[in-house]
Amino acid sequence: MIELRNLTKSYRTRNGRHYVFRDLNVTIPSKANVALLGRNGAGKSTLMRILGGIDYPDQGKVVSDVSISWPLALSGGFQGSLTGRENAKFVCRIYGKEAELSSKLTFIKEFSGIEDYFEEPVKSYSSGMKARVAFALSMAFEFDVYLVDEITAVGDQDFKKKSQKAFDAMRERAGVVMVSHNLATLKQQCDMAILLENSTANVFEDIEEGIACYQGQLQ
Amino acid sequence: MEYMASWRVLTESVMTTKRTSWEINKAVIFALLMREMRTRFGTYRLGYIWALLEPAMHIAVFALMFGYIMQRTMPGIDYTVFLVTGIIPWLLFNSILSRGMSAVSANNGLFGYRQVKPMDAFITRAILEWLIYCSTYVIFLCLAAWAGLGVEIEDPLGVVAALFLLFLFSCGLALTLCVVITQFPEIQKFLPVVLRPLYFMSGIFFTLEMVPHEYRGYLLWNPILHANELSRVAMFKTFETAGANWEYLIYCAILTLTFGMMLYRQNSIKLVRT
Numbered sequence: 001m002i003e004l005r006n007l008t009k010s011y012r013t014r015n016g017r018h019y020v021f022r023d024l025n026v027t028i029p030s031k032a033n034v035a036l037l038g039r040n041g042a043g044k045s046t047l048m049r050i051l052g053g054i055d056y057p058d059q060g061k062v063v064s065d066v067s068i069s070w071p072l073a074l075s076g077g078f079q080g081s082l083t084g085r086e087n088a089k090f091v092c093r094i095y096g097k098e099a100e101l102s103s104k105l106t107f108i109k110e111f112s113g114i115e116d117y118f119e120e121p122v123k124s125y126s127s128g129m130k131a132r133v134a135f136a137l138s139m140a141f142e143f144d145v146y147l148v149d150e151i152t153a154v155g156d157q158d159f160k161k162k163s164q165k166a167f168d169a170m171r172e173r174a175g176v177v178m179v180s181h182n183l184a185t186l187k188q189q190c191d192m193a194i195l196l197e198n199s200t201a202n203v204f205e206d207i208e209e210g211i212a213c214y215q216g217q218l219q
Numbered sequence: 220m221e222y223m224a225s226w227r228v229l230t231e232s233v234m235t236t237k238r239t240s241w242e243i244n245k246a247v248i249f250a251l252l253m254r255e256m257r258t259r260f261g262t263y264r265l266g267y268i269w270a271l272l273e274p275a276m277h278i279a280v281f282a283l284m285f286g287y288i289m290q291r292t293m294p295g296i297d298y299t300v301f302l303v304t305g306i307i308p309w310l311l312f313n314s315i316l317s318r319g320m321s322a323v324s325a326n327n328g329l330f331g332y333r334q335v336k337p338m339d340a341f342i343t344r345a346i347l348e349w350l351i352y353c354s355t356y357v358i359f360l361c362l363a364a365w366a367g368l369g370v371e372i373e374d375p376l377g378v379v380a381a382l383f384l385l386f387l388f389s390c391g392l393a394l395t396l397c398v399v400i401t402q403f404p405e406i407q408k409f410l411p412v413v414l415r416p417l418y419f420m421s422g423i424f425f426t427l428e429m430v431p432h433e434y435r436g437y438l439l440w441n442p443i444l445h446a447n448e449l450s451r452v453a454m455f456k457t458f459e460t461a462g463a464n465w466e467y468l469i470y471c472a473i474l475t476l477t478f479g480m481m482l483y484r485q486n487s488i489k490l491v492r493t
Contacts, residue, residue, distance in 0.1 A: 053333030056488050070332045077328040081258055093250030094334045096238055 002028040002051065002068070002145065006060035009046060020046050022199040023060070030066060030144065033176045035186040035207060037214040038196035044179045047196065048147050051177060066144035066175075072134065073149045080123030084114065084133050087122060091137055104140050111166075112136035113159060128155050139166050145175040183211055247334050251326070251343040259347065270351050271358060277306045278359075281424045292429070295457040297368045303359045304454055305423035305447050308382060311352040312389045312443055313414065318344045319393030320400060320407070323490050330491045337490045338483065341397060345390050353382070377453025384465075384472045385446035391475025398482040401490055422447040428461040435462055442471035 007024035010017045020043040028034055036044045049055035050062060052071045070077075078087045088108045092101050109118045112132040114125075122130065132155050138146070155163065170176075171189065180186050186193075186207065193210025195202045197217065204210030238246075260267050282299050289298040319341055326340040364370040372378060400406050421443040427435055438444055439462050448463035483490075 052331070054331055054491065068333075073331075077331045079254070079258065079328065081261070082254065086254070086257060090250050090254050090329075091332065093253070094243075094247050094332055096242065096246045098246070 001030050002062065002064040002066065004028075004060070004062055007050070007057045007062070008059040009043070009050065009055075009057045019199045021057075021196075021201070024199075024201055026194060026201050026203060028145075028175070028177065028194075031173075031175045032192055033171055033190040034178065035190040035193045035210065036177060036179045036196065037186075037193055037210060039218075042196040043199075044196060045149070048149060048177070048179060051145075052147050064145075069138060069141070069143040069146045071147040071149050072138045078122045078130065078133070081121055083121055084112070084118040084125070085109070088133070088137055088140075092140075095141060097141075108133065108136045108140050111139060111162075113162075131155060132159060135163055139163075139170070143174060145177060146170065148176055148178045148180075150180050183215075187211060243334050244339065247336075247339045248343050248346070251329075251335070251339060252347060255343055255347050270355055274303075274306050274310055274355060274359065277310075278302045281306075285424060289424075293426070293457075296455050297363070297370075300360070300363050300368055300370055301451070301455075302424060303356070303363065304378075304451055305421070307352055307356045307359065308385055308446055308450065309418065309421055309423050309443065310355075311348060311382070312385060314352070315345055315348045315386070315389040316393045316396065316410075316414075318348055319390065320396045320410075323397055323401070327491070337487060341394060345386075345393070349386055356382070371456070372454055373456050374453040378450050381446050381450035381453060381468070384468045385443065387472040387476055388442050388446070388468070391472065391477070391479040394479030395475065395482055398479070398486050398490065401486070417441070417443070420444065426451070426458075426461070427463065428459070430461075439463070439467075442468055445471075 004024055004026045007021050007026075009020045011020065012018075036047060038044050046055065048071045050057055051068060053062075053068070054071075078084075082090075085105060088105055089101065092098070092104045097104055109115075112118065112129075112135070114129050114132055117125065117129060118133075122133075125133070135155075167189075176190070178186060178190055190207050193204040193207050193214075195204065195210055195214055195217075202210075202213070204213065260269070265272065278299065281302050286298050289301070293301065322341040322344045323337045326335070326337075329335045329340070330337065360370050360372075396406065396410075420438055420441055422438075427438065427444065427448055430438060445463040445468040448460040449465060449468065451458045452460050452463075
């Protein structure tokens with residue numbers, strides 16, 4: 001379970017303080033597949049970053065008893081001059097997996113399916129290859145909740161199929177908090193929704209309802 | 220299908236035990252260190268040799284320019300060894316400043332992993348520079364001894380202490396700048412302008428004693444000069460300093476380090492931009 005308690009986050013702008021959230025109170029049940037909805041600038045990414053522990057609220061706190069992944073984005077903090085293997089090694093190391101390094105790396109190399117490119121600098125990768133490695137990397141670790149920022153459905157047909165399968169298996173075992181502009185994907189993969197608007201959040205137990213409300217807001 | 224099977228086995232053992240903050244910190248700094256080493260040396264064809272070539276070039280220039288005269292004014296002290304004890308500390312200071320200052324901006328992408336904090340990136344770079352220049356120092360002394368230049372270290376602990384205090388002072392300054400440049404990036408442009416004259420005022424190729432009395436007071440504001448003089452007192456039997464003292468260097472180190480950490484603590488959230 002992840003509990004957001006009285007979360008307030010603001011940024012200073014030229015026209016005074018802009019509040020992204022004001023006293024946000026939301027509880028995300030364990031193993032829930034949650035869609036984060038909201039217009040551009042409604043605070044979806046900010047909330048993801050706070051959940052991921054890389055940004056901090058001004059007030060309030062996040063209380064959780066589960067392990068939360070890093071926000072899985074397309075290019076995922078790779079350094080261009082280092083090889084795919086070296087970048088993957090880094091992540092394994094910061095998660096304290098020094099002992100399982102070789103098995104993890106083998107898995108990531110196999111899963112990403114980029115073969116010998118794994119030993120080449122990341123800057124020589126195409127965006128699809130980068131996304132494949134990023135996805136494979138996130139699949140190599142077990143978290144209780146995954147933060148997913150538009151990462152599913154990357155690569156070619158073959159990889160899509162493979163990653164969808166892994167993703168489905170993961171959703172059964174763990175929770176997901178997802179941001180996507182593809183509403184069809186969200187409808188298919190999530191069962192509840194959090195709609196961010198006007199510095200607050202509305203929680204919908206039913207994803208369809210949440211999306212309907214969000215679409216109503218757009219018109 | 221075999222992916223799925225191996226995936227199950229792989230992930231079963233993961234995330235079962237909670238690590239302490241110290242364990243996480245160690246793991247992160249080690250991971251960053253491995254990474255920094257690849258990027259610091261991997262790009263140059265000469266690799267690790269470069270860390271030796273740079274001070275060697277500085278030493279060669281000064282040894283050629285002043286070697287003959289200096290040898291006479293400092294009996295019992297070999298001028299090449301004297302240069303080693305000045306230039307390498309300077310390079311340590313200089314590279315901690317420039318590498319430490321950019322530690323956060325250069326690693327910005329990595330702060331997306333919650334374990335990695337800006338301070339880790341900074342500490343990693345400081346450790347790496349310390350290791351590089353300490354080994355360079357030792358290698359140069361060995362080379363000098365091998366060449367028969369007469370290397371006798373009077374008080375090895377004193378040398379280490381002086382270098383370490385200089386290291387702490389550099390870290391404090393670099394940490395301060397590292398935070399300040401996020402607000403005022405212009406400072407990066409002014410820094411070389413300030414550092415260049417400092418190079419000639421830090422007692423790298425001369426001793427304080429050679430400076431006329433009336434100017435010594437001004438030069439003694441510079442903690443790098445203190446570090447250089449003190450390390451030479453510890454190094455050479457016949458060397459005497461004309462005013463450098465440990466207290467000043469210690470105060471400078473503590474003061475800058477405290478100030479830098481204070482600034483960091485206040486601004487650590489603002490340092491991360493993703």
